[in-house]
Amino acid sequence: MGQQAAGRRVTADVGAVDDSRCVVLHVDMDAFFAAVELRRDPTLRGRPMMVAGTGGRGVVLSATYEARAFGVRSAMPTAQAMSRCPGIVVVPPDHAAYHTASAALMGLLGQITPVLEPVSVDEAFLDVSGATRRLGRPGRIATLIRDRVRDELSLTATVGAAATKFMAKLASSLAKPDGLLIVPPAEVLPTLRPLPVGALWGVGPKTADRLRSCGFASVGDVADADVATLAHILGPAAARSLHELARGRGDRRVTPDTTEVSIGAEQTFAESLVGEGAVERALLELAGTAARRARRAGFAARTVVLKARYDDFTTVTRSETAASPVDTDRQAYALAVRGWQRLPAGERPVRLLGVRLENLVRADAVAEQLTLDDGGIRPGSRATQRALDAIVDRFGPAAPRPASLISPPESPRR
């Protein structure tokens, strides 16, 4: 499958592709700034238009595909763009509007999975391996993202799906605009090899020229070269990394800003809680909500943080770290209660309680360990928990739950 044959895979074809390993998605908005302007003024749709600085040294920031057909490109001087495309509509940039649209986009993507690595204002990698149980196969998730961006943001996004970040990004660039391309591992090399060397990550126009002048025109040429030859042209480090990319190998790790990633639940009570029993019942509910959110996102947590605010608005937190990462309601509850018991609480009325899961780790990376720790199916075990999650997913949180989860499990006492 070459670049042309790859074409654009849209929604209808998704089911036909083996997307099981394509858990890295690259989401890239189409002509983002220009699209935000078109959303605001639909009379500009279908016309060549660009968002560009209008001063003497102004450059094009974003151009519609109608303008690109005239050769207008980002970073081109505005004057040059205007001479290439006489009559083009020029809109001065409104960065506040783009920032707002970007925040809405990242918010939407964050609902798909917290394993989200923004690359720029309009571009992000997602690792959806923890979201497939909830949302379906990667191709379905990619389609869901495109649908939601269109319906909720009135913008269009192109999505590439593959097993590595480089391939996912390449796939989105091949599918633009308003497209979806899934590249399963078996199609990586046929997709890559015919592409010009400039398609490789890190190869700018100068490097591409140098490679071409040495006889390396396509990605396939680079893949077939030996690293020593490439090292003469590029230096050893770049040679190694390009050679790997050209052979379809690359990093798949999507790195969310983990210091910011926490999942939790908190509640302010209409009437302050007094007494251990009332607090523990509330913690059971909050820990359950927080743990369910973590499971849905495919995470387990090393740390559970309890937050309490008293009637005088003093706020205190206690964090408890588990021996191995936790993700069941019962485990999260036990740690939250342990935190509560470390507070010099007495009978002070509590107006707010929160349970937060921090130091998140990918649940699939620790699944085996969790299973061993849990020792198979029993109330509160992961298998039971999954069955209960399925009920909650289907019938909502008010669904009847087994009494074993409603009554507080035994918790450590001081």
Ligand SMILES: [Mg+2]
């Ligand atoms: Mg973009």
